[in-house]
Amino acid sequence: VDYIEIVTTLKNDGPPKPSVQPADFVAFGGSTTPHTPETGFGDIEMFQAVPYLSATRGDKVSYAVASEDGDVLIPLMEHGITAPFYGSGLPVGSERSFVRWLIVGDGSLESTTRRALELKQIPHGTLSGAVQMNGGAPTQRVIVSALSAPMSEEGSHVVSEAYTDAAGNFTLTLPGGDYQLIAHGPGLGRSVATQAHVHEGAELGAGVLELGFTGHLDVTTAFVDRAGAPLPARPAKLTLVAGNGAQQPSDI
Numbered sequence: 001v002d003y004i005e006i007v008t009t010l011k012n013d014g015p016p017k018p019s020v021q022p023a024d025f026v027a028f029g030g031s032t033t034p035h036t037p038e039t040g041f042g043d044i045e046m047f048q049a050v051p052y053l054s055a056t057r058g059d060k061v062s063y064a065v066a067s068e069d070g071d072v073l074i075p076l077m078e079h080g081i082t083a084p085f086y087g088s089g090l091p092v093g094s095e096r097s098f099v100r101w102l103i104v105g106d107g108s109l110e111s112t113t114r115r116a117l118e119l120k121q122i123p124h125g126t127l128s129g130a131v132q133m134n135g136g137a138p139t140q141r142v143i144v145s146a147l148s149a150p151m152s153e154e155g156s157h158v159v160s161e162a163y164t165d166a167a168g169n170f171t172l173t174l175p176g177g178d179y180q181l182i183a184h185g186p187g188l189g190r191s192v193a194t195q196a197h198v199h200e201g202a203e204l205g206a207g208v209l210e211l212g213f214t215g216h217l218d219v220t221t222a223f224v225d226r227a228g229a230p231l232p233a234r235p236a237k238l239t240l241v242a243g244n245g246a247q248q249p250s251d252i
Contacts, residue, residue: 003102003104003119004101007097008100009098012092018091020096021085026065026084029080032062033056035053036050036074037050037113046075046076049074050072051071051120052064052116053065054109055080056108061107062105064103065102067098068100068101069090072085073085103115103116109160123201125173126171126172126174126202127181129144129208130208131209132211133210138167142185143163144163145183146160150180175200177198178195181193190252191210191212192210
């Protein structure tokens with residue numbers, strides 16, 4: 001079991017309530033990164049309504065919350081802590097139950113997204129493929145991100161992402177539509193973006209994504225005085241500044 005179903009039942013002995021909106025206090029933890037399918041890992045607007053809210057990129061655990069009754073309304077998000085409302089308010093006569101789900105994943109966004117789409121009964125399909133280094137070696141625990149549009153376009157964001165397994169394989173569960181797939185990870189060159197289309201209810205192949213080349217930099221420092229005479233070696237700080245087009249870890 002990878003989710004907990006939370007049911008709150010309100011009993012009302014008085015006049016019918018025209019609108020009741022449940023809410024929870026949720027602490028995902030500061031080591032995770034908030035994510036929504038509409039904004040990716042970007043800023044979440046106050047009181048934004050989303051189908052589900054995830055917290056991912058943790059070491060070994062990720063989370064998501066979703067509601068049986070409508071969207072999740074996020075009043076604020078700070079250090080992994082939020083107090084989401086659910087739905088838009090429902091009438092309560094003598095009794096009414098509200099159902100929410102707390103989904104627990106393996107640290108990846110795919111593990112919680114897949115379950116959220118199933119529980120919410122949102123039509124979806126899957127893309128499966130592989131990631132390899134230059135030369136064909138498989139790569140484990142590389143991130144494969146599905147972007148809403150090419151990275152160069154304004155508003156492009158991560159809709160979902162998955163980790164590769166020991167054989168370099170991955171599967172992404174996504175709503176129907178067009179996506180850009182990119183493989184990346186710390187210290188790795190990104191793959192070339194691949195266009196992919198998801199058909200609802202279909203399991204499709206995404207081919208092989210090949211990671212870009214990486215390298216290292218060796219630096220030897222020499223110290224001189226104002227007159228140009230050599231000085232003994234001493235500790236020094238070297239700062240590398242990215243040029244135009246250089247990949248940055250924060251790009252995705």
